[in-house]
Structure formats: C-alpha cells, structure tokens
Amino acid sequence: MKSLKYIALGVVALSLGACADFFETESPSAVDSSVIFSSTTKTGQAIEGIYDQFGADKSYRNRLACGFQGMNTDIEHNTKNDGKADYATYNMTTTSSDVSTANGKDPWGYLNTMVERANLIIEGIEEYGAWDDPEDADYALFRYYLGEALFLRSYVYLEMVKIWGDVPPRFESLAKNDAGMDIAKDDRNKxxxxxxIDLKRAAEYLPWSAECPGLMRNYTGRPSKAAALTLLxxxxxxxxxxxLRPDYIQVGGGAPYKVQLNTKDAALRTELYQEALESCAEIMKNGAEDSKLLDSFEQVFRNICADVEDYSQSEFIWEIPFAESRGQFMNYxxxxxxxSYEALKNNKSGSTNSSQAVVPTxxxxxxxxxxxxxxxxxPYVWYSDNASSMASDxxxxxxxxxxxAAADKRLYQKNQPISTFYLGKYxxxxxxxxxxxxxxxxxxxxxxxxDVILMFCEASLGGITGDVPTNNTGLDPQAQFDRIRERAGLDSKPLxxxxxxxxxKFEFCGEYIRKYDLExxxxxKEKLVETTKRLADLNAHTGEFExxxxxIYFKYRLDNSFVYEGSGLNGYVMDSIWGLKKNEVGAPATFRKENGWVAKCIFSGDSGAELDPNEYVLYIDEELIDKRHYWPIFLVNVGSSNGTLWNDYDYQ
Structure with missing residues (x-):
C-alpha cells in the first residue's frame, strides 16, 4: 500500500473566492479567508486544493508527466503518431484537443489555477496565520505551509515558462490585484x-525533511528545504x-525573436551561478541529505516503482504524489x-500506452x-504466447x-526493433x-x-558562458563529478x-530534463540536427557506426520471478546478448541455434528500415526547430484574454 500522505484528486478543497471559471474549485461552499487561514487544519485543506490539480485529467495525471512535453531530444523520442507527436516534432499548432479545451480543464487552466490558489494561501497565511509568532503553538506548521505554497507556486511558474516561454506574472490574487484577470504576458525575467525571492523565503520556512512537521516529515511527496534550494x-x-525569446515584448505579437541569453548582464549571470553553487552546496553539506546518493543507479528507479516514499531511503528530493488509483506515470x-502484459508480475490491467523510447544512437x-x-x-517488451515468432521449429x-513444451504458452522478453527501444527506468x-x-x-x-551534485558542478564552471563564481563552499567540484561517474562504474574524467x-545525458535520460538542458x-537545434545525421549513419552502418x-544474438534464461502469480507460466529473460555495442558484428563464437541461441535482425522489418529518415523523425522541419521550442498559447485562451495574451514565434 502507498502512504496515506498523498494528495488525491477529489479531496475536499476549500473555495477561495476566485472569479474566473477555471480558477474555481468544486467544493460546495465558500469559507471566509480569516476562518481558513487562522486554522492549520483548514489551511492544510487549502494546500490540498493545489495538489488536487496535479491529478486532474489533462494535467500531470496523463499529460504533463506523460510525454506531451520535454521531447524530442538527442536521446528521447516520442513514439506517438496520428498528430499526437506534434508536441515532440516541433510542429505544434494553436489548436489541439489533447492539451486545450474550451472549459479550461487543460494544462493552461490547471497551472493558472494552482498559481491563483497559491496566491490566496500565501496572502491568507501572511494576514491571518501565526507564521511570524514563534510563541504560537502552530508557528512551525504555518511557516511550513507558507513555504510550501511559495515552493509550489514557483514550481508551477517554472513549468509554465518551460512550456510557453513568456506568460503573465500573477503574484497577487485576482481579488487583490486591480487588474484582475487582465494581467498581460510579460518578460519571463520578471x-x-x-x-x-520566493524560493529563498521558502528555503527559510521549510525545514529539512527529517524535521518537517507532522505527516510531511521524511516524505518525498511534500517539499522540504532541500526541494526549495534545488528548485532555486x-x-x-x-x-x-x-x-528562445522575443527581442522585446510587443503586445499582440510580431516582435523579432531568436535563441539568445536571457540576460546579457555578465555580472548577473555570475551572481546566478554563485547562488546556484551555494544552494546546492547547502544541501550537499547536510549529512542526511548527502547520504541520499544511493550506491546503486538501478535502485533509484526500483524505489520509485515500489512506492518508496521514505525520504531517507530515496534519492528523490520531491515527487508529485498520486493515489494508487490516480496518475498514469508508469502507463506512459x-x-x-x-x-500479453497480463501475465507479467503485478500487472492485472494488461496493456500500456507508452510514449517514451530512447533514441538508438x-x-x-x-x-x-x-x-x-x-x-x-x-531492447525488449514482454510477450506471452508459444514463442513461435522466436523459433518456428x-x-x-x-x-x-x-x-x-513447444506448443505451450510462456512469458518471455521479445526483442524490439532498434527504433523502439523503450525507456527502462520505470x-x-x-x-x-x-x-x-x-x-x-x-x-x-x-x-x-x-541533479543537485551535477548542478553544483555546472555552476562551478560558470555554465555554458563561463561566468565562473567564487567557490567558498569547501566542496571540490571534480570530486563531486567523480561521485556520479564512480556509481556508474566509470573512472574519473576531467570536469x-x-x-x-x-x-x-547519461544520468537523466527519460526524466524530462534533457530538452530544457539543451535549451x-x-x-x-544543434543536437537534434547532429543526431539526425548520426541516425542516418547508424541506419547505414557507416561513419562512426561502421x-x-x-x-543481435542472445539466449534465454528461465526466471519465474517476473511471472504473474497463479498464471502457471514459465518466464524467460534475454541473456548473453551480443550485437548491441560497437565492434559486436556477426555472430559470437559460441552461437549455435541447436544450443539455444537465436538471431534477430533489429534494423529492418516488414515495413522496411526501422530508422528510415522519412519515418523515424525527431523534427518535421529543421527551420522550425528554433521557432517551436514552446507550445503556443492556444487560441481558446488567447480569444478570451481581453488582449492580454498573444503568440510570438510566427504562430498563426
């Protein structure tokens, strides 16, 4: 069973007086802010009103954590088709029923709702809560909730900037701001x-996880000081x-744009790297936090799949929590x-809707x-049949x-074509x-x-621009870099x-990080174009892939630990795989079909070459890549914005 500390869609969320349809909650009554925010119980329920938006349909439940953003990259490929890959192939348009609706129940609506609910909570606690009175019995809990609301609003805003670029800066509730809904899209630097500012406040109010109050203590599903510092x-x-950004803000759109630095102020960039360096170092110098780097890379992901939400046992600093029956992260x-998956251990439901494959280079x-x-x-998926496709004899x-017996059904790993080697972390x-x-x-x-360790290393270098900060942390970036490589089984390499x-790239594939790193x-664009050329070489086995x-050649090993209990089937896993590395060309010396070996071509199938450049694409048009880093603000949102929203980047 999962912990009972999650926030599930459908929890009672208090109505906080928002005035636009997609900011309204679904609770039966409104309660005066002074009543809500003078009570830790009701304030906690208000916080839950933010979390329940994560679990809504077309929010993080089955869109924002499920392959609809963050791809394609040089290492990750969206497997969808029939227009559902437009998000990934830099070919989006201003209308899409998958991520845009007329009733606001879509990513734009949910994220803005979370911002408004956080605004109301922050204002309410600051006015009515005992967050600034150390003598009050509820002081620690009110401070935690204030820090949590600041953290959640910051997380949501960074998500909005990643998805849409420039968006309206709403840091006051609709009721408090004279402009109400009519706050215009503005420069993301604001x-x-x-x-x-907010995350430094949040880091002040939020304790380390082991010291958080009540059910938030030692729980990956709620933020701590480390989460605030990591996000900072x-x-x-x-x-x-x-x-990718306009040269200036032009109401209505049409400003020239290009990929450029967010700030041309070198002193500010150095300040930012200094702050990132020190934020990461503060986490790393805390003994309980530094022990979070697990010895086993595989165990990191086994833990998330096994619902390990004990902060001290997990490498994860913060997770968006779902109830057992809500959230399709594994599914996608x-x-x-x-x-066939019904024969797989723990999988009563059968099929999956996977959207992530690994780019084969x-x-x-x-x-x-x-x-x-x-x-x-x-390099495989699970099948349950008599395996005649693996050996007809x-x-x-x-x-x-x-x-x-040859005619009997069994559960086994069936090799995949090179174009659909799926992500294996989950x-x-x-x-x-x-x-x-x-x-x-x-x-x-x-x-x-x-990520904390590698961000520390990057900040120590002054990032891509070389605006090197002063390292007074007492931590050696090279030694920290080597910790990541050592866990991977590798020798030191210069930082x-x-x-x-x-x-x-090697550490975070499939974790919705790479695209934003490259940006x-x-x-x-450089990496997408380069990888497309490399894919052509791989397809032809030329150049570096000669x-x-x-x-590929492999055997099977009997392993019933993955078989659904009571199925009565034997289970088989691929073993002794040969042909998935450079210089593994042709059959291994021990290959004999009669001794249980099988050979399977993974580069071509019934429909032709698996990496046919007309079929396997990371982008539709090279010239569009640097126009389509972001989703458009959809027409349904632009049309109801009273002129405060528009699209840049030549979206029509």
Whole structure:
C-alpha cells in the first residue's frame, strides 16, 4: 500500500473566492479567508486544493508527466503518431484537443489555477496565520505551509515558462490585484526575479525533511528545504542560460525573436551561478541529505516503482504524489505492452500506452561498463504466447526456452526493433502492488540528489558562458563529478562543460530534463540536427557506426520471478546478448541455434528500415526547430484574454 500522505484528486478543497471559471474549485461552499487561514487544519485543506490539480485529467495525471512535453531530444523520442507527436516534432499548432479545451480543464487552466490558489494561501497565511509568532503553538506548521505554497507556486511558474516561454506574472490574487484577470504576458525575467525571492523565503520556512512537521516529515511527496534550494538552483541555471525569446515584448505579437541569453548582464549571470553553487552546496553539506546518493543507479528507479516514499531511503528530493488509483506515470513512461502484459508480475490491467523510447544512437554512446545503460534502455517488451515468432521449429524452440513444451504458452522478453527501444527506468515488474488500471498511481519524480551534485558542478564552471563564481563552499567540484561517474562504474574524467553535458545525458535520460538542458545551453537545434545525421549513419552502418551490425544474438534464461502469480507460466529473460555495442558484428563464437541461441535482425522489418529518415523523425522541419521550442498559447485562451495574451514565434 502507498502512504496515506498523498494528495488525491477529489479531496475536499476549500473555495477561495476566485472569479474566473477555471480558477474555481468544486467544493460546495465558500469559507471566509480569516476562518481558513487562522486554522492549520483548514489551511492544510487549502494546500490540498493545489495538489488536487496535479491529478486532474489533462494535467500531470496523463499529460504533463506523460510525454506531451520535454521531447524530442538527442536521446528521447516520442513514439506517438496520428498528430499526437506534434508536441515532440516541433510542429505544434494553436489548436489541439489533447492539451486545450474550451472549459479550461487543460494544462493552461490547471497551472493558472494552482498559481491563483497559491496566491490566496500565501496572502491568507501572511494576514491571518501565526507564521511570524514563534510563541504560537502552530508557528512551525504555518511557516511550513507558507513555504510550501511559495515552493509550489514557483514550481508551477517554472513549468509554465518551460512550456510557453513568456506568460503573465500573477503574484497577487485576482481579488487583490486591480487588474484582475487582465494581467498581460510579460518578460519571463520578471518571473525569474520573483521566483528567486520566493524560493529563498521558502528555503527559510521549510525545514529539512527529517524535521518537517507532522505527516510531511521524511516524505518525498511534500517539499522540504532541500526541494526549495534545488528548485532555486534550477531557476538560476535557466535564467543564466539561453532561451528562445522575443527581442522585446510587443503586445499582440510580431516582435523579432531568436535563441539568445536571457540576460546579457555578465555580472548577473555570475551572481546566478554563485547562488546556484551555494544552494546546492547547502544541501550537499547536510549529512542526511548527502547520504541520499544511493550506491546503486538501478535502485533509484526500483524505489520509485515500489512506492518508496521514505525520504531517507530515496534519492528523490520531491515527487508529485498520486493515489494508487490516480496518475498514469508508469502507463506512459514504461515499455509498450499489449494484453500479453497480463501475465507479467503485478500487472492485472494488461496493456500500456507508452510514449517514451530512447533514441538508438544513445545505446552506442555509453562508455564501456557504464551501469546506467542497461537500466535506461530496454531492447525488449514482454510477450506471452508459444514463442513461435522466436523459433518456428519446435525442437529449436524447446532448446531456446528449456522447460516449456513447444506448443505451450510462456512469458518471455521479445526483442524490439532498434527504433523502439523503450525507456527502462520505470518497469511494472518492479512495482510491489498490482497495477489494476492505467491509473497506476506511481509518483512523478521531479528532482533527485544526483541533479543537485551535477548542478553544483555546472555552476562551478560558470555554465555554458563561463561566468565562473567564487567557490567558498569547501566542496571540490571534480570530486563531486567523480561521485556520479564512480556509481556508474566509470573512472574519473576531467570536469569540463562538454563532459558535464554528456554526463547529464547519461544520468537523466527519460526524466524530462534533457530538452530544457539543451535549451539553456543554446544547443537544442544543434543536437537534434547532429543526431539526425548520426541516425542516418547508424541506419547505414557507416561513419562512426561502421562497426555495428543489423542482428543481435542472445539466449534465454528461465526466471519465474517476473511471472504473474497463479498464471502457471514459465518466464524467460534475454541473456548473453551480443550485437548491441560497437565492434559486436556477426555472430559470437559460441552461437549455435541447436544450443539455444537465436538471431534477430533489429534494423529492418516488414515495413522496411526501422530508422528510415522519412519515418523515424525527431523534427518535421529543421527551420522550425528554433521557432517551436514552446507550445503556443492556444487560441481558446488567447480569444478570451481581453488582449492580454498573444503568440510570438510566427504562430498563426
């Protein structure tokens, strides 16, 4: 069972007096702010009114943590088609029923609702709560809730900037602001400036997780001081870096735009890197926090799949929490599966709607011995049938999977074509409870300790622009960089910006980080175009991929630990795989079909080459990439904004 400390969609949220339809809650009555915010119980319920938006349909439940943002990159590929990949191929338009609705129940509506609810909570606690009275019995809890509201508003605003670029800066409630709803879209730097202020306040009010009050203590689903400091570092690195942005704000749109630094002030950039460096160091110098870097990379992800929400046992600093029956993170971020998956351990519901595959060039980029590779990349999906597609001859099939008669059904790992090697970090077989529907309830992991370490390293270099801060933290960036590599089973490598960009690639694939890293480094288009050329070489086995082959060779090993209890089936996992590394061309010396080996071509199938450049695409048009980093503000929102919203970047 998951902890009872999650926030589930449908919790009673208090009506906080918002005046636009998509800011309204669904509770039966309104309660005066003085009554709400003088009570820790009611204030806690108001906080839950923010969290319940995460679990709403077309919010983080099944859109914002499910492949609809953050792709494509040089390492991650959206597997959807029929227009559902437009979000990923830099081909979006201003109308989309998948992420835009007339009633405001869509990402724009939910994120703005969370901002408004946070505004009301912040104002209410500051006016009526005992957050500034150390003598009051509720002082610690009110301070926690104030810090939490500041943190959540900051998180949501950074998400909005990542998705849409410039957005309206609403840091007062609609009731308090004379402009009400009519606050215009504005320069995102104003938002960054406010987030820095807010997150420093949040870090002051929020304790370390082990010291948080009540049910928030030692729980990954609620923020702590470390979460606020981590988010502050993310804001700083984003602010100091590059972004697609207009040269100036022009009401109605039409301003010239390009990928450029958010700020041309080198002194400010140095200040931002200094702040990021010190924020990360504050976390790293806390003994309880520094122990969060787990010894095993694989265990990091086994824990999230197994609902390990104990902060002291998890590498994750903050997760968006879901109830067992709400949230489709596993459904969209695991391997694609059909009804065969009903034979898989813990998977009562059968199929999945996977949206994430790994760009196959990444497979060959890992250094020899890197333990992260086989955790991150799955060359198979689970099947349950008689495996005739693996070996049509009965005798060979029984040699391939000993212990099961040729005609009998079994559960086994079936090799995938190179174009759909799925993300392997989130696996149903690692769950410890049954997945009864697509709403699997696995938390969305947002930030983890390895990111703190690598952000510290990046800040110490002064980022992509080399605006190096003063390191008075007492921590050696090279030694910290080596900790990440050592866990991966690798030797030390010099800490340079180039090496750090690669290390983040290998560490965070599939975690909705890479696209935004590439954007702030000013390298999104460069890496997408470069990877497309590399894919062509891989498809043809030319250039750097000359020593790769079309075929993989492997055996099966009996392993019933992954089989659904009571199915009566034997389970088989791929073993002794040959052909997924450079220089593994042709059959291994021990290959014999009669001894249980199988050979499968993964580069071509019935429909042709798996990496056909006309079919396997990371983007539709190279010239559109640097016009389409962001979603448009959808026409339904622009049309009802009284002229305060518009689109830039030549969106029509």
């Amino acid at each position: 938002i960054f400036d406010q987030l820095r 570092a993310r804001v700083d690195l984003t602010y100091a870096g590059y972004a 971020n695991t391997a694609k599966g059909d009804k 990444l497979l060959y980029d890992y250094e020899e011995g890197d333990k992260r590779r086989d955790v991150t990349i799955l 009965s005798a060979l099939r029984e040699a391939l999977m000993p212990g099961t 696996r149903i077989e690692w769950m410890t409870r049954e997945r009864a529907s697509n709403d699997d309830g696995i938390n969305y992991p947002v930030m983890r300790y390895a 340079t910006m180039e090496n750090l960009m690669d290390e983040r 702030r480094w000013g390298k999104l 020593q790769t082959g079309d075929t």
